[in-house]
Amino acid sequence: xxxxxxxxxxxxxxxxxxxxxxxxxxxxxxxxxxxxxxxxxxxxxxxxxxxxxxxxxxxxxxxxxxxxxxxxxxxxxxxxxxxxxxxxxxxxxxxxxxxxxxxxxxxxxxxxxxxxxxxxxxxxxxxxxxxxxxxxxxxxxxxxxxxxxxxxxxxxxxxxxxxxxxxxxxxxxxxxxxxxxxxxxxxxxxxxxxxxxxxxxxxxxxxxxxxxxxxxxxxxxxxxxxxxxxxxxxxxxxxxxxxxxxxxxxxxxxxxxxxxxxxxxxxxxxxxxxxxxxxxxxxxxxxxxxxxxxxxxxxxxxxxxxxxxxxx
Numbered sequence: 001x002x003x004x005x006x007x008x009x010x011x012x013x014x015x016x017x018x019x020x021x022x023x024x025x026x027x028x029x030x031x032x033x034x035x036x037x038x039x040x041x042x043x044x045x046x047x048x049x050x051x052x053x054x055x056x057x058x059x060x061x062x063x064x065x066x067x068x069x070x071x072x073x074x075x076x077x078x079x080x081x082x083x084x085x086x087x088x089x090x091x092x093x094x095x096x097x098x099x100x101x102x103x104x105x106x107x108x109x110x111x112x113x114x115x116x117x118x119x120x121x122x123x124x125x126x127x128x129x130x131x132x133x134x135x136x137x138x139x140x141x142x143x144x145x146x147x148x149x150x151x152x153x154x155x156x157x158x159x160x161x162x163x164x165x166x167x168x169x170x171x172x173x174x175x176x177x178x179x180x181x182x183x184x185x186x187x188x189x190x191x192x193x194x195x196x197x198x199x200x201x202x203x204x205x206x207x208x209x210x211x212x213x214x215x216x217x218x219x220x221x222x223x224x225x226x227x228x229x230x231x232x233x234x235x236x237x238x239x240x241x242x243x244x245x246x247x248x249x250x251x252x253x254x255x256x257x258x259x260x261x262x263x264x265x266x267x268x269x270x271x272x273x274x275x276x277x278x279x280x281x282x283x284x285x286x287x288x289x290x291x292x293x294x295x296x297x298x299x300x301x302x303x304x305x306x307x308x309x310x311x312x
Contacts, residue, residue: 002198003067003105005029005054005096006074007047008036010154011111014191015071020046022195029054029063029074054092055083057099064103069198071109072096075131077124077156078260085127093131097138108140109194114148114209115269122265132207143203145193148211148271151288152187153296158288160258161225162297165233172226172233175243175267180218182271183211184288185278193281209273213285218267221288228294240264 002019006012007028019026020043030036033051042049052059054074064070074096076088093110100108112135116128135142149157165172193210197203216224219235226233238246247264250257278285286292 001025001067002069003027004071008041012073057095060099061102069107073111089127090130106141108142110135110144112144112146114146141204144207146209148183151184165231174237180267185212186286189282189285208277211273211276224290227290
């Protein structure tokens, strides 16, 4: 049995589907079981859905019974609805590791973050860094992945630009400068990496930085996104103080803003690998191109975008 925390989330749901397709028995930990079952986000068969919140240790050890491997994916990039980086990203990881050890589970795979460091002043990256440090000191047979931004149908990165297109009919802001660089990694390539290390003892105690096949600036990502949705705009570079003001207003007016000031700060941190390990697991990683992202980005509708940003 493999347990996936955040089993109905962006990366977790892709993992669960691939594991089930490979014939694995999967237990998916989700916060709201009723919602997941109602919306059909996971396969109808082959998955045991357990409703638990990793922010609380209650019930986690019991959920680990019969499990041989834990894949921990739970993390938040935006704080909202009472969720905080330290509680979800760090303490949630502590709770899952403690429960795994309590249940006698040895194998632990952790999805960390490129650039995560407990000593940084950026709270998101610091929380992820503290979580990784705890995993590394756990004594478990752990493997950690540090991916750059992950793109795909449910991502909260490039899709944000696509959703904003209907609300920017003439101009489109260029966010970030030349230092805002990324190696966009396709979600299914990340899943392939995780699956390949499941029983590979040579990966125990190892951290792998992962990126896609190209290094792109944020401007290049924006331009490819607009090309994918067939939109033509005049691109205007906004100075960082102006961006901070816009984002601050969004935080004040929207219950679920697409960007926060804490995320905006991360543009100062290059999201590029020092050593890209993707080739070890995926010989031909999928590139972030207009052709590859167009099929799902063209499905976004203005009404759905507004409902998303005003949802609590």
